[in-house]
Amino acid sequence: MNLSVLEEALILILTRDTAFANELDIFRAVCRWIKKNQDELEPDAKTNILSAIRYQLMDDKELSEVNQSELVCSDAIILDIIKSRSEFVPNELDYRGRLEPNVNLAPRKFFKSGGGTMSMLDHPSNINYIEMKLICNVDSCALLFGDHKDSRLKEVPIKEGSATSVNVLLKYIYSGRVDLSTLESKVIVELLILSNVYRFSNLQFSLSEYLLSKIDEHNASSLFVVGLCYQIKELEIESLNFIDIHSLDVLQSEDSFSLTPEALLLILNRDMVYANDLDIFRAVCHWIKKKKDEIDAEAKTKILSAVRYQLMDDEELSEVRRSELVSLDSSILDVIKLSIESLPQEFKDQGRLEPNVNFAGDTPKEHFQIDGGTMIMLDHPSKINYIEMELSDKQAKYGSLINISNQRFNVILF
Known part of the structure; x- marks a missing residue:
């Protein structure tokens, strides 16, 4: 048989997603094939074949063996290909998985977990669909069998969470349980977003309650943005109430950089947000500098204009005018001038709102x-x-x- 036909067939096999084996073992087999046929191969054949291997699926130890191999170490083209492949970001990885049509996964290796059953596959597989006969929790019925748009799709792209949070959600679908004590805060927030997007109302309520019980200055901004963006009203309101009382700590935390310009404006415009206005200005300037590549000039002006300069004294205003963000911006300088010249009745004072407080006994006044x-x-x-x-x-x-x-x-x- 013509060797060029064999070469084409080999490349066709290597490029199939369903050709599953350890990638280093594939590389070794390909090298043996090339050495055996090297006298008959066309000049570009070796490069074409070696380029079809998915080096991005190898770990550092495996890549080290590849780089030291006889066929690769002296070939600059292949070395460049390996380097570029190994630097791929995760969403560019081309995974392989075995395709087994109409397979019943139930007899495979499985174990009980949290009231549910988990099947363990002994190799990666491309699963086109899952057919289940099960008694599932109410939330799962809404997603799998209800009127949710994704219940009619063969493939559902999930953009709102990481692999970890999606895996936790899948366990919840089977068991109706989630062990939050073992999860990082970021994963719990992602799980809340997924529960909102896919209408897991019971899970969303429980997660909101849990996160609000753990709210502090290091996560209040993230929770407020999630509540605002996904219209989770209780989370939005309670996060804002916490920010009102701890506004400066929240605005000075690293988590404040998760705030969108719209969310930051909502906070600054609230009368209940109480802190020294110069400290608020400093925190806002820090936020703008950190997000300078993500916001435009109009957003910057709106945010700086929301600071209440009329509540500052002359020394504080002097620092504001000399600051890097204000000194060269005539529009902000005009805003400050107008604010200072406002009549007393036009002042928008800020004060803390504490409902039903007994000043005589409940608080240390x-x-x-x-x-x-x-x-x-x-x-x-x-x-x-x-x-x-x-x-x-x-x-x-x-x-x-x-x-x-x-x-x-x-x-x-x-």
Whole structure:
């Protein structure tokens, strides 16, 4: 038989996704074939054949053997191909898997896990479809048999999660259980997104509750963005409430870089976000510098314009004007000028909102006795909708005096 025909047949075999074997073993077999037929091969044949091997599927030890092999070490073209293949990003990998039509996987090796059954294949396989006879949890029915658009597709591309979170979701489909204690926070957030996209409502509720119980300055921004983007209202609202109280810690954390420009603007425009405005400005500048390649000039201007410069004193404003982001930007300088010249009634003060707080006993506030009365001094500006006092002596006369300023809020009872 003509050797060129054999060469073409060999390349056809090597390029098939269903030709499954260890890639290094394939390389060794190909090298033996080339050596045996080297006197009859065309000049480009060796390169064409060796190029069909998937070096990106090899580990470092296997690639080291390939680079040292007789056929490769002196061939610059093949060495370049190996180098470029080994640098592929994960989504460019071409995996191989055995194709076995109409195979019942149930008799294969399996074990019980968390109330479900997991089948273990002894080799990678291309699975075109899965047919199951099972009693599954309610969430799974919505995805596999309900009106979800993906229930009618043979292949479902999953872009919202990593391989780890998808694997956890698949275990949940079979067992209805997830062990969150063994998962990283990032994976749990991905799992929440997947549960929202594929309508696993019970799982979404449980994950939201769990994440909110673990909320801190290191994940509040990520949770707020997820709640906002995927319309998970409870997560969005509770994350915002946490950010209101811990705004500066949140904005200064690394997690703040997960905020989109729209999400950051929503936070800055809230009256309940309380922190020193110069500290907010510094945190915003740090965010803009970090995200400079992802935001345009208009977004930068909108974000810097949301800072409340009218609440700063002259020394703080002087630092703002000298800052790198402001000093050369006439539009921001104009915004600052207009803010400073605003009338007092146009000020948008910020204050912490704490519902149903007992200032006398629930929180460690400062109490002072003055002329037979009691003064309660709050340690931060707060929005007080009403004051309710419980009087011990109904026959006595009582009064109150409320002293309010930007720096202090005093309630004096007498």
